[in-house]
Amino acid sequence: MTGTDPRDEGGMGREPAPDNDLSARLRRLEMQIDRKRHPAAPDPSSRSEVSNEPSPLGRALRLSTEFVSGVVAGGLLGWGCDRLLGTKPWGMIVLVILGFAAGIYNVMRVSGFFRPADTKKDQSGT
Template structure:
């Protein structure tokens, strides 16, 4: 029966310096290939810098949409109240929704920085 402590191809001889040199060269080659594979893997798996800018852009989009929607909703609520207080059924709602749309667009442009905010004049 075969000796289980011996590997395939071993004939019971001691390793020589040429075997050590060969093994060292193979280990260095393997190490270089592992470093190269690790570098490629980190390039692929590392989070790109866009993720931070994407979250900022998403936050900006939510803020701008909230600015616009709040103007329209506020106009609708005021229009509904005007309709019920004065009994001018659809006209108060229609006019105030249009005004709310305009206010929402103005707020949107101000939040985006395309229009300067209202200036407070301190001339007295």
């Protein structure tokens, strides 16, 4: 005994525990930790199930695109009507306002504010 072992206190320390005793204690400790540990949330990068819902960013981009496309389409149609008919500001004003309304309608439709119309006809004999 060289005196460098902290368990060896002047030669009166106890014998080191055998490996199988340490392994059993380690298994008991792991079981206790597992019982007290909360179940971990699944890692989002390793999800096996694929959701059919778009991401929030994708949904926001779609809604903004629906709105902007309505306003731009109205503006382009108004500009074209003004050039063809010679009604300088009025075609643009009216059709931009209609494009704005169409953009709002598209956003409400895509976001689910309106319920889809029932396209099935009454099959009871009418």
